[in-house]
Amino acid sequence: MTGQVRTVDGRVAGRRGQATRQKLLECLSEMLSTSPYRDVKVIDVARMAGTSPATFYQYFPDVEGAVLELAEEMAKEGATLTDLVAGRTWVGKPAWAAAEDLVDGFLSFWRKNDAILRVVDLGAAEGDKRFYKIRMKILNAVTNSLTDSIKELQDKGRVDKSVNPAAVAGSLVAMLAAVAAHQKGFQSWGVKQAELKPNLALLVHLGVTGKKPTK
Amino acid sequence: MTGQVRTVDGRVAGRRGQATRQKLLECLSEMLSTSPYRDVKVIDVARMAGTSPATFYQYFPDVEGAVLELAEEMAKEGATLTDLVAGRTWVGKPAWAAAEDLVDGFLSFWRKNDAILRVVDLGAAEGDKRFYKIRMKILNAVTNSLTDSIKELQDKGRVDKSVNPAAVAGSLVAMLAAVAAHQKGFQSWGVKQAELKPNLALLVHLGVTGKKPTK
DNA sequence: AGCGCTATCTGACGTTCCGTCAGCTAGTCT
DNA sequence: AGACTAGCTGACGGAACGTCAGATAGCGCT
Numbered sequence: 001m002t003g004q005v006r007t008v009d010g011r012v013a014g015r016r017g018q019a020t021r022q023k024l025l026e027c028l029s030e031m032l033s034t035s036p037y038r039d040v041k042v043i044d045v046a047r048m049a050g051t052s053p054a055t056f057y058q059y060f061p062d063v064e065g066a067v068l069e070l071a072e073e074m075a076k077e078g079a080t081l082t083d084l085v086a087g088r089t090w091v092g093k094p095a096w097a098a099a100e101d102l103v104d105g106f107l108s109f110w111r112k113n114d115a116i117l118r119v120v121d122l123g124a125a126e127g128d129k130r131f132y133k134i135r136m137k138i139l140n141a142v143t144n145s146l147t148d149s150i151k152e153l154q155d156k157g158r159v160d161k162s163v164n165p166a167a168v169a170g171s172l173v174a175m176l177a178a179v180a181a182h183q184k185g186f187q188s189w190g191v192k193q194a195e196l197k198p199n200l201a202l203l204v205h206l207g208v209t210g211k212k213p214t215k
Numbered sequence: 216m217t218g219q220v221r222t223v224d225g226r227v228a229g230r231r232g233q234a235t236r237q238k239l240l241e242c243l244s245e246m247l248s249t250s251p252y253r254d255v256k257v258i259d260v261a262r263m264a265g266t267s268p269a270t271f272y273q274y275f276p277d278v279e280g281a282v283l284e285l286a287e288e289m290a291k292e293g294a295t296l297t298d299l300v301a302g303r304t305w306v307g308k309p310a311w312a313a314a315e316d317l318v319d320g321f322l323s324f325w326r327k328n329d330a331i332l333r334v335v336d337l338g339a340a341e342g343d344k345r346f347y348k349i350r351m352k353i354l355n356a357v358t359n360s361l362t363d364s365i366k367e368l369q370d371k372g373r374v375d376k377s378v379n380p381a382a383v384a385g386s387l388v389a390m391l392a393a394v395a396a397h398q399k400g401f402q403s404w405g406v407k408q409a410e411l412k413p414n415l416a417l418l419v420h421l422g423v424t425g426k427k428p429t430k
Numbered sequence: 431a432g433c434g435c436t437a438t439c440t441g442a443c444g445t446t447c448c449g450t451c452a453g454c455t456a457g458t459c460t
Numbered sequence: 461a462g463a464c465t466a467g468c469t470g471a472c473g474g475a476a477c478g479t480c481a482g483a484t485a486g487c488g489c490t
Contacts, residue, residue, distance in 0.1 A: 007467090014466060016457075036341050038253055038279070043447060052469045057449060064253070118340040125333040125396050126251050136403060143404065160427070166404045167414035174397065175390030181340050182389065188351060189358065189381040199382035206421040212375070222438090229437060231486075258476055267440050272478060 007058050021059045023049045025073075028066050033115035037122070064123075071120050071134045074113050078138040081109060085145040090153060096213040099201040103176065106142065107197070110180030118181060143173045150208055159210050172207045176200065222273050236274045238264045240288075243281050248330035252337070279338075286335050286349045289328050293353040296324060300360040305368060311428040314416040318391065321357065322412070325395030333396060354392065358384045365423055374425050387422045391415065 005013045005021060013021060027048040031040050040063055046053045060066040084105040088098040110117060123131025143166070150165035179186070179200060186196055205213040220228045220236060228236060242263040246255050255278055261268045275281040299320040303313040325332060338346025358381070365380035394401070394415060401411055420428040 011466080014457095017467060020467080036343070037337065041447065042449090053448080054450080054469055054471095055467080058467075062449090114340070118337060121340075121396075122252065122333060122337050124400065125329070125336075127399070128251070132400070135397075136400065139400075147404075162413070163417065164406060164410050164414050167401065167406045167411050168418065170401055170404050170406060171390055171394055171411075171415055171418055174393040174400075175386055178389035178393035179386055181336075182350075184342070185339070185347070185351065185354075185389075186382065186385055189362075189385050191379060191382045191385060195379050196382050196386075198377075199379050200386055202378065203383065203386055203418070203422050206425065207418050210421065210427055212425055226437080229486095232438065235438080256476065257478090268477080269440055269479080270438080273438080277478090 008061060009058075013059070017059075020049070020051060020055060024051070024056055024059060025066060025070055028063070029070055029115065032067070032070075032119065037119050067116065067119055068130055068134070070116050071131065074116055075134045075137045078109065078113075079141055081105065081138065081141040082145060085142055085149065088149070090149050090208050091158075093214055095205060095209060096201070096215050099205040099208070099213065100197070102142070102204060103197050103200045106173075106176045107180045107183075107200075110177065111183070114181065117177075121177075121181065139170075139173050139177065142176075143169045146172065146208065153209060163210075168207050172204055175203065223276060224273075228274070232274075235264070235266060235270060239266070239271055239274060240281065240285055243278070244285055244330065247282070247285075247334065252334050282331065282334055283345055283349070285331050286346065289331055290349045290352045293324065293328075294356055296320065296353065296356040297360060300357055300364070303364070305364050305423050306373075308429055310420060310424060311416070311430050314420040314423070314428065315412070317357070317419060318412050318415045321388075321391045322395050322398075322415075325392065326398070329396065332392075336392075336396065354385075354388050357391075358388045361387065361423065368424065378425075383422055387419055390418065 005018055007013055007017065024045060028040070028045045031045055031048065042056050042063055043053050045063070045066075046056045049056075056066075060069065084102045085098070088101075089095065090098060120131050120135050124135040146169035147165045150159060150163065150169060153159040154161065154163065154165065179196070183193070183196070186192075202213065205211075220233055222228055222232065239260060243255070243260045246260055246263065257271050257278055258268050260278070260281075261271045264271075271281075275284065299317045300313070303316075304310065305313060335346050335350050339350040361384035362380045365374060365378065365384060368374040369376065369378065369380065394411070398408070398411070401407075417428065420426075
């Protein structure tokens with residue numbers, strides 16, 4: 001299913017090959033978090049991995065291609081974000097807890113993978129379908145079940161019919177992603193990390209249920 | 216005050232110089248909206264402007280430097296975003312109109328300048344203070360007066376004391392920016408442009424006032 | 431018009447990085 | 461040990477970078 005790891009010219013990589021490939025990915029990841037994307041060069045990644053540029057090209061078509069690989073890995077891990085929303089109830093006190101947990105989990109996932117995520121964001125915004133799909137995969141993990149939750153509330157008459165569940169869920173998730181990506185930005189408005197979270201949770205709660213939370 | 220336009224080596228540019236400089240900026244802008252940021256080369260911009268690469272370096276230190284210039288221009292124009300929120304009331308029917316107008320104005324500004332904005336976003340996320348400041352300048356235009364509006368409602372007892380106005384305002388604006396940057400993304404969730412706007416307006420209204428809108 | 435001044439532009443260069451290939455190296459198997 | 465091959469790399473032609481010294485052209489003056 002997943003297909004074995006292959007070199008650029010189509011051969012299957014063996015044990016040693018996989019190891020260097022992995023090392024290259026690690027170094028790329030490191031590189032991405034220390035220098036601007038535009039300045040990440042194949043030559044630097046190779047040097048850091050203690051190998052030659054030619055080796056890099058054996059496993060990846062270019063920097064972008066390798067970044068996609070990293071992103072794909074992260075997207076797999078990101079599937080666990082579903083757990084943040086799956087099987088949660090959005091009524092009463094548990095709803096507040098659900099909102100808090102969602103915000104918390106989402107922010108920490110984003111912070112942990114910020115370097116790759118900002119490149120994915122860029123690629124997606126530029127219209128590159130490959131990045132776009134990866135971004136979707138991650139966000140879908142949350143958005144879909146959030147959409148379902150809203151639909152459910154709507155069916156029970158607890159949320160207005162005029163609401164488009166997918167639009168609201170998508171917007172809320174986009175908000176979380178944006179805030180996570182620019183957390184430092186909030187400091188300049190005099191908003192501290194710790195203060196940010198409950199306010200985000202409030203917005204999520206309001207968006208999903210249409211009501212103020214009962215804490 | 217604003218300082219005249221200067222060449223890289225510090226001399227003041229004359230009429231002709233300004234013209235080519237401007238042409239270079241235009242071509243760069245064009246380039247940014249047609250190819251990925253990582254692939255925008257000085258040589259291409261120069262070629263498109265019908266001049267030599269050396270000329271480019273007379274006016275800008277590198278591509279990034281030129282992008283900053285473009286961004287600064289846009290930020291100036293972005294100051295008009297204040298008008299979307301200044302002097303609006305967030306009570307009753309006018310509040311709904313205010314939310315709608317804000318969403319509308321914000322989205323169209325973003326769409327108009329998407330190419331530069333995504334580079335600014337990237338730079339800011341990467342921690343580059345110059346881009347970061349520009350991003351702030353644009354967002355502040357909206358966030359500050361939104362913050363004030365929330366504070367005002369809070370003083371009147373219409374909004375809960377536990378709310379941090381800056382955090383909420385900032386988050387809402389971040390949401391608008393993120394949704395604007397990834398508008399295409401919503402199509403894949405089956406959400407159309409036209410549907411998106413009222414739902415965003417709803418979220419803005421909920422966020423600012425804490426209540427459902429009366430349309 | 432002709433002259434000279436200086437702002438502006440560019441050809442040309444050394445350097446860095448790209449991406450490819452043929453050939454070398456080092457694990458592995460018998 | 462010998463041979464087989466997966467994996468690595470030196471070396472190369474080409475593209476883009478960033479810099480400089482020198483060419484060009486617009487402008488003011490007579």
